[in-house]
Amino acid sequence: MATEKKGFKAKVQRLGSYLSGMVMPNIGAFIAWGVITALFIGTGWLPNEQLASLVDPMIKYLLPLLIGYTGGHMVHGQRGAVVGAIATMGVIVGADVPMFIGAMMMGPLGGWVIKKFDDMFSDKVRAGFEMLVNNFSAGLLGFALAVLGFYAIGPVVASLTTMMGNGVEAIVNANLLPLANVFIEPAKILFLNNAINHGILTPLGAEQSLATGKSILFLLEANPGPGLGVLLAFTLFGKGSAKSSAPGAIIIQFLGGIHEIYFPYVMMKPALFLAVIGGGISGTFFFQLLGAGLQAAASPGSIIAILGMTPRGAYLPVIAGVLAGAVVSFLIAMVILKSDRSVEEIDEFAETQAAVAADKAASKGQATAVSTDEVAYGKINSIIFACDAGMGSSAMGASVLRNMIKKAGVDVPVTNSAINNLKDDPNTLVVTQVELVERARQKAPSSEFVTVENFMNSPSYDEIVKRMKEEN
CATH class of the missing domain: 3.40.50.2300 (Response regulator)
Structure with missing residues (x-):
């Protein structure tokens, strides 16, 4: 049973890694889109109708194509990247919504198809015909996948995306979104943070932001408040190296945005899972109550990056949610650390x-x-x-x-x-x-x-x- 659980967890981590691996290298493009949106749309800092015309093509064409290209490259290098991008174009044009999920499907599929072709025929091509076969195989297979994406996969993914968007909206309207942190916070500690944020929340948040100008989904995983609360509790009530290293970890986590730094502090005392879950729920509750949201993904999850992606004049709701998460997490962690006498026996972190x-x-x-x-x-x-x-x-x-x-x-x-x-x-x-x-x-x-x-x-x-x- 332990072996099965270990294998299942590794498979989940691997899937999440592939999903986030297609988005993470392109986060700079998402940030660029967010900056352009924040500055040049009608309600932005520097409204400019001409430059604002970049917003729609970037989210509908550039970002999905980058994801599809990266997904194909992960499977089969440059040839996989090219075929993955061609295949992705089919689902982009075949749907009216941004095709992030479609790109995550078609990019690796394009890379896999051209890889299988190369495995089967690379040693059967006559000398002198290699370039001809390579170019035409990539072009024809990409063409076939683009047509498949346009007529079959694109409409299906568009329907699924609409359903997921409606589901998220229903959860928000029912004021149940804070419960998502019951799963998000423990999953982060198990190193599924990138998979959750960049594989799931970022694509859905980008579509929501395109429609409303901001999305609360960008804040669910990126909120540095829960981790900050745990590290503050160790700073004040910890012992030995755990106490002495916590202040430096706060700088790295809160300002640098590297949330992995606080994971060992939670792992060394599993009861602290309650602290980060409580902080996550509280932060999301305030985000939802006050109407907080970001215009684009904040990566890394630094307070600096979060404020940089906050819409103009909407800083208070975001700061309130981060502080609420930190305070609740701190209070729960404080009770756990002070009531657990074993903490006193830990001389060295x-x-x-x-x-x-x-x-x-x-x-x-x-x-x-x-x-x-x-x-x-x-x-x-x-x-x-x-x-x-x-x-x-x-x-x-x-x-x-x-x-x-x-x-x-x-x-x-x-x-x-x-x-x-x-x-x-x-x-x-x-x-x-x-x-x-x-x-x-x-x-x-x-x-x-x-x-x-x-x-x-x-x-x-x-x-x-x-x-x-x-x-x-």
Whole structure:
């Protein structure tokens, strides 16, 4: 049963990673669209009818095409990207609503179809005809998929999108939207935050924003209030390294928008799930009560990015929701931390992180590489920090270890990557979070792994530096 649950969770994470992986690289385009909308529409800061004409084509054509292109590229490189974009164009033109969901379907489908074609015929093409076959195969398969998307998939996805939009509207009208945080907050801790935000909420929110000028859906996962409340509680009532590291984590989480930084604090005391759930529900309740919403996705979930995407003159409802989430989360976390005497026995947060990592790895039948004395290592030529999206927490962890290795006088490259982009290399050391290590092992089974609870502060880093110094 435990193995089945572990496999199911990995599959859900993998699906969510693919969905968010199509959107995350294109968040800059969503932000650009949001800025143009905020500035140049009739109710914007600098109304301009000519520049406002960019808004509709960008959301209906540019953004879905980028998603479809990226989805095809994830499956089969540049050829998959081209066919994915052609296929996506079919669903775009075949429907009247923005085809984000259609793009998430047609992009990977286009990449998969051209990949299967190449697998079947690449070794059967005569010398001198490679370019001809490659170009015509991509063009003809893309043409067929575009027609399929126009007549079949586009209308179906449009109907589903309309149904989902109506469902969201019904939930909002029934004042039940805050209950969504009962599922969103725990899912974030299980590293499904990018999947939820960029795979589900961002596409639906973009369509809602096009119609009404803003959407509350952009705030459900991105709200930094619940995480802020937990970290404030640790700052005031925590012990040892948990207490001393919490203030720095607040800056990274609230201002930097890297929510993964507070996940270990919740994991080390599972009762704190109640704190983030309570904070999420309270924040969304105030967002809905006061009519808060953003014009586009705020990524990362920083208060700076959130205020930047807030419509002109609508800052108070957004700030109120964030503060409500922080206050409620703080109060619940405070009660939990003060009433749990075991907190007083935790002298070092680093020790807790290592213990949690070891316990989870043992329950999953995995070895946790945390000590050079316990594990037989091979020669390592590179270190890669891997997280779900490869852009936020992994970049932060890579920066920390890179500085440590540089100070030690060791010349070993330290980079960051999305798990889906890992390559199987026996000379690579992959550093990832405990909840994600199973997926990472599937992508790079020959690589070595170090699992951590917190990319910013792990006792494993000293062992890695020690090993690199010995090898170099």
